[in-house]
Amino acid sequence: MRTALYDDHVRLGARVVDFHGWDMPVWYTGIKEEHMATRNAAGIFDASHMGEIWVSGPGCPEFLNRIVTVDVAVLEKGKVKYTFFLNEEAGIIDDIIVYCTEPNKKYMLCVNASNIDKDLAWLRAHKPDGVNIDDRSPVTAMIALQGPLAGEILGRVIKFDYGALKRFYFVTSDTPFGEVMISRTGYTGSDGVEIFMDAVHSPALWSALVTAGATPCGLGARDTLRLEMGYPLHGNDLDETTTPIEAGLKFAVDMNKPAFIGRAVLEKQLAGGLKKRLIGLVMEEKGIPRHGYACEAEGASGSITSGSISPMLDTGIALAYMDASIKDGDAVYVVIRDKKLRARVKKPPFVKTNLTK
DSSP, X not given: OOOTTHHHHHHTXXXXXXXXXXXXXXXXXXXXXXXXXXXXXXXXXXXXXXXXXXXXXXXXXXHHHXXXXXXXXXXXXXXXXXXXXXXXXXXXXXXXXXXXXXXXXXXXXXXXXXXXXXXXXXXXXXXXXXXXXXXXXGGEEEEEEESTTHHHHHHHHSOOOGGGSOTTBEEEEEETTEEEEEESOOSSSSSEEEEEEEGGGHHHHHHHHHHTTOEEEOHHHXXXXXXXXXXXXXXXXXXXXXXXXTTTOGGGOOTTSSOOTTHHHHXXXXXXXXXXXXXXXXXXXXXXXXXXXXXXXXXXXXXXXXXXXXXXXXXXXXXXXXETTOOTTOEEEEEETTEEEEEEEOOSOSSOOOOOO
C-alpha cells in the first residue's frame, strides 16, 4: 500500500521500506539530521498510513465509554484525548486518540496503521443498533508538522492562528487545500500539529510546507524522537500482554467513569497487584540497547522493548519491562553481544524539549 504522498517521497530521494504493508520513507538525508531538524526547527512527516474511523449516532458516547478508558461523554467540541481499546484482561488492543467533533454525536478515532482491521472488527463486534462506524482511512491523509518553528511555517502556508490553539485541541478550517482538521498534537515531544485532510489534496500541502522550510523526515527520526520522550509504540512497548498501568499510562484511564472493558483487572493492579512495569534506561557504558535484548538487576530480569542512540544525548536509551520493584536510579545491566553493560533507570522523558502547554 502507498499513501498519496508516495511520489513526493520518491522525488525527494527517500529510502522507502515496507512498514506493516505500507511503502513508507525511513529517511531522506539521515535519521540524526532529520531528528535534529525537528528538535531545532521543523520536520514534516507523512502519517497517512494511520487509520481514521468515525463513530456517530444515538448512544455514541455510551458505546465508546464501554470500550475506551477515558470518559468520552465529558469531552467538549474540539477536545482530543489519548486512550485505549482493552481486552477483558486489560491487555492493550490498541492505543488511540479520540477527537470530539460533535459532543454526544460524532467522534473520530485515530488508530495505529497495523491495527485498522482489528480495531474495526472490535468496534463492530460491540456496537449497538443506531451507532454508525465509518472507516475513512483510505481517503484521509495525515501530515505531521513538528518542531519549534512549526507554527511559523504553517502560518506561511495557511491563514491560521497557531498560538490560539491549545495542546490537545483541534480546529477545522477551510484552506486553499480544502477543509483540514488541524490538531495540536504529535508524537515527537516537540511543538507542532497533525493535519487531517482529503488525501487528494495532501501532495499540494506537503510541497507547500516543504517549500516554506519544513524538513522532510522519515520513520527513523519519528522513532528516535518519540523514544527520547518515552512515548510507547504499539507492537513494541504496548500489546495485549501489557496493561496501561504496567506501561505507566494511568493518566489515560478514568476509573471514575462507568464500567469499561478491562476495568476489573486495572482495579486489582492499582490496589497493589502490579508485577511488572515499563521503565526508562540510560546507558552508562558504550552500547546500543535494542528491542528484545535481556536486562537484569539484582533479583530481577526483563527485556528491552524499544531502544536506540539518542541524537540529543549521544548515548543509548531504552524502554524495558522489568519487575515492579525496580526503582528510578537503580542500576540495570543490558546484555549486548554476551556482555553485561551498565545502565541506569530514569523516568522519561530523557531530554527536555520546547513543548509548550
